Amino acid sequence: MQRVDTPPRDGDCKGLNPNIWYPHADKTQPGNFSDNYRKARMNTGIALQICSDCHVKEECLSYGLYHEHFGIWGGMTERERQTMRRRLNIFVVPREPINILLPN
Ligand code: SF4
Numbered sequence: 720m721q722r723v724d725t726p727p728r729d730g731d732c733k734g735l736n737p738n739i740w741y742p743h744a745d746k747t748q749p750g751n752f753s754d755n756y757r758k759a760r761m762n763t764g765i766a767l768q769i770c771s772d773c774h775v776k777e778e779c780l781s782y783g784l785y786h787e788h789f790g791i792w793g794g795m796t797e798r799e800r801q802t803m804r805r806r807l808n809i810f811v812v813p814r815e816p817i818n819i820l821l822p823n
Pocket residue numbers: 727729730731732733740769770771773774775776779780791792793794
Protein backbone atom coordinates (compact mmCIF):
# COMPACT_ATOMS: atom_id res chain seq x y z
CA MET A 720 0.00 0.00 0.00
CA GLN A 721 1.32 3.40 -1.04
CA ARG A 722 2.07 5.57 1.98
CA VAL A 723 0.02 8.78 2.26
CA ASP A 724 1.37 11.48 4.58
CA THR A 725 -1.45 13.99 4.72
CA PRO A 726 -5.02 13.41 5.80
CA PRO A 727 -7.62 13.82 3.05
CA ARG A 728 -9.35 17.18 3.19
CA ASP A 729 -12.54 16.61 1.28
CA GLY A 730 -13.84 13.31 2.56
CA ASP A 731 -17.49 12.67 3.33
CA CYS A 732 -16.84 13.43 7.00
CA LYS A 733 -15.97 17.04 6.22
CA GLY A 734 -18.10 19.38 8.31
CA LEU A 735 -19.51 16.61 10.50
CA ASN A 736 -18.87 16.20 14.22
CA PRO A 737 -15.35 14.67 14.48
CA ASN A 738 -16.27 12.98 17.79
CA ILE A 739 -18.17 10.42 15.72
CA TRP A 740 -14.79 9.18 14.40
CA TYR A 741 -13.32 8.96 17.91
CA PRO A 742 -16.01 6.90 19.59
CA HIS A 743 -14.44 5.85 22.89
CA ALA A 744 -16.72 5.30 25.80
CA ASP A 745 -15.54 7.85 28.31
CA LYS A 746 -15.65 7.07 32.03
CA THR A 747 -15.36 10.78 32.83
CA GLN A 748 -18.59 11.68 31.02
CA PRO A 749 -21.77 12.08 33.03
CA GLY A 750 -24.19 9.19 32.83
CA ASN A 751 -23.42 5.56 33.35
CA PHE A 752 -20.66 3.75 31.53
CA SER A 753 -22.88 1.29 29.69
CA ASP A 754 -24.91 4.18 28.18
CA ASN A 755 -21.69 5.84 27.05
CA TYR A 756 -20.46 2.52 25.69
CA ARG A 757 -23.69 2.09 23.75
CA LYS A 758 -23.31 5.62 22.34
CA ALA A 759 -19.72 4.88 21.33
CA ARG A 760 -20.84 1.73 19.50
CA MET A 761 -23.56 3.68 17.75
CA ASN A 762 -21.05 6.35 16.67
CA THR A 763 -18.75 3.64 15.35
CA GLY A 764 -21.59 2.31 13.21
CA ILE A 765 -22.38 5.80 11.89
CA ALA A 766 -18.73 6.52 11.11
CA LEU A 767 -18.24 3.20 9.32
CA GLN A 768 -21.41 3.77 7.29
CA ILE A 769 -20.24 7.22 6.17
CA CYS A 770 -16.72 5.97 5.41
CA SER A 771 -18.05 3.08 3.34
CA ASP A 772 -19.16 5.40 0.52
CA CYS A 773 -16.37 7.96 0.83
CA HIS A 774 -14.52 8.74 -2.40
CA VAL A 775 -11.14 9.15 -0.61
CA LYS A 776 -11.45 6.02 1.51
CA GLU A 777 -8.26 4.32 0.26
CA GLU A 778 -6.14 7.41 0.66
CA CYS A 779 -7.60 7.95 4.12
CA LEU A 780 -6.92 4.36 5.15
CA SER A 781 -3.31 4.63 4.03
CA TYR A 782 -2.86 7.83 6.00
CA GLY A 783 -4.51 6.24 9.05
CA LEU A 784 -2.34 3.13 8.82
CA TYR A 785 0.90 5.05 8.73
CA HIS A 786 0.09 7.94 11.04
CA GLU A 787 -2.87 7.45 13.36
CA HIS A 788 -3.20 5.16 16.37
CA PHE A 789 -6.60 6.52 17.29
CA GLY A 790 -9.96 7.01 15.64
CA ILE A 791 -11.61 5.58 12.56
CA TRP A 792 -9.77 6.21 9.31
CA GLY A 793 -10.64 4.88 5.88
CA GLY A 794 -13.49 2.82 7.27
CA MET A 795 -11.33 0.88 9.74
CA THR A 796 -11.31 0.98 13.50
CA GLU A 797 -8.15 1.29 15.59
CA ARG A 798 -8.10 -2.43 16.24
CA GLU A 799 -8.67 -3.35 12.60
CA ARG A 800 -5.83 -1.04 11.51
CA GLN A 801 -3.55 -2.51 14.17
CA THR A 802 -4.22 -6.01 12.81
CA MET A 803 -3.56 -4.81 9.27
CA ARG A 804 -0.28 -3.12 10.35
CA ARG A 805 0.95 -6.35 11.87
CA ARG A 806 0.05 -8.27 8.73
CA LEU A 807 1.73 -5.74 6.40
CA ASN A 808 4.62 -4.97 8.77
CA ILE A 809 3.79 -1.28 8.92
CA PHE A 810 4.87 0.99 11.78
CA VAL A 811 3.14 4.20 12.75
CA VAL A 812 5.41 7.15 12.03
CA PRO A 813 4.88 10.64 13.36
CA ARG A 814 3.73 13.26 10.92
CA GLU A 815 5.99 16.10 9.88
CA PRO A 816 6.07 18.66 12.68
CA ILE A 817 3.98 21.72 12.00
CA ASN A 818 6.09 24.84 11.71
CA ILE A 819 4.79 27.28 14.25
CA LEU A 820 6.04 30.82 14.09
CA LEU A 821 6.51 32.07 17.61
CA PRO A 822 6.42 35.80 18.33
CA ASN A 823 9.79 37.34 19.25
S1 SF4 B 1 -12.91 7.50 4.71
FE1 SF4 B 1 -14.12 8.17 6.47
S2 SF4 B 1 -12.69 9.22 7.84
FE2 SF4 B 1 -11.72 9.06 5.81
S3 SF4 B 1 -12.20 10.97 4.79
FE3 SF4 B 1 -13.76 9.50 4.21
S4 SF4 B 1 -15.45 9.76 5.65
FE4 SF4 B 1 -13.64 10.78 6.51
